[in-house]
Amino acid sequence: MHYMILIYEDESVYGDKNDTPEMQAIVAKHWDLVSDLGDQYKTGAGLAMTSAATTVRTVDGKQTIHDGPFAETREQLGGYYVIEADHLDDAIAIARRVPVRFDGSIEVRPLLHPPGK
């Protein structure tokens, strides 16, 4: 099965830019995990700060454009992996290894179809 692993952290712990030393340090840890995962890793990316986010909202068929992420939350989506795993326990074991700077939540969700199909 394919799972998306979504990483939620308080983005402010990485400073206010995308290339702070804290950010570089965590990115290096992510690359270590990617190389450890080998073929199980399908794709993934880090996301720019939510200050760069724009939301297109549809209400009653009408679309409006908003500055910012879809919801203001204490922890923000900051990146994701798509991995291949035999089952949920396998995916959870990988999620446990995803680095976070301090506190954070890693959500594990199955993809409906393998990527590319």
Add this chain to the structure above:
Amino acid sequence: MIEAVLRADGGRITAALAARFRDLDLAEDALAEACARAVSAWTDAPPANPAGWLYRVATRVALDSLRRNAVRQATALPDPEPEPTVEDLMTAAPLIPDERLRLIFVCCHPAIHPEARAALTLRLVCGLSAQEIARAFLIAEPALLQRLTRAKRKIADAGVPFEVPSPDHWGERLDAVLSTLEVAYAHAHADGAGTGRHAGYAEEMLGITAALAAMLPTEAEVQALAATVRFAEARRPARIDGGGMMVPLADQDPMLWNAPLIADGRRYLAGVLTRPLRTRGIQALIHAEWCARASLADPAPWPAILTLYEALLARRDDPVTRLNRAVVLAEVHGPAVALEEVDALSHAGLAGYLPYHALRADLLARLGLAEAACQAYDAALALAPADAERRWLDRGRSKCMD
């Protein structure tokens, strides 16, 4: 006949089907269909091995259903099962593989909502009906069915494996299993009278803890839970008096306790004492201490129980443990010391926790603070206690009105 077979072997059959097909709904539906066929097939003469018959037929039903789906979706067909002869069905004793341990770990997976775990385990592993579980959990049947459906869908969609977890995650996962069984047993135990609908349910808890203890003989906490359930069940005949009122543990006549069940509990306890003690082990020892009392003429074992609660508190300090210890403190060091401890507790959940108000009421009454005691009794009674407990609280309240 079919009901009796399901009671005894339903969990084992469901577990074997689920492990083979990795699909809980399919396993349940196939067994239900096999039972429906048994109604007409068994009228003349029931098979020599009814459980084996049900397993065999349910397996065929499941394969047929998979084959139909495969044809519809034009995917690979599962291997056909050889058509059994009538003789096969009536006499053969196919060994039903015991996959209950795997199924328990699936039902109690931490990815499943905690409230659904106990219900799912009772439904699939113990074979209780949704109606029975809904009654025990005091929720409406449609709500329970929805909870079960949601949990099964999560298991299927999220890819919860039909495996016993690897040893490195064993601790956390086994703890989820044991907590689930504790929740399930608490529902059975809450009904002191234990008549009618709960009688069979408590039986199931004896059965499943025995099965788990047999499958995991070296896990002390598993042995401890099996012991605790036996000690607690053994006291059931003494928990209600002739007038339907609850009898507190220290006032129960040990002559009424079920001696064979206590002996059974002690056997499980032996498996606890050879290993380092953890929380469930200490709880089992507390029960064992009570069950060692031979008659009301013997002094209640309060000092020994207090020592055990101190040990428990050192490993698990939470308001419920402190509250239980306060009951013992009142007997050993007096109600004033106990009340001080109880009033020092602060936890939002306590306001809605009946034993908290019941204990405060009792301690206040013993200290002669009648007015405050009455208020505490009222708070307890407002939380809709079970009948036997309500009678007990009513009596306490009317005493302090005098």
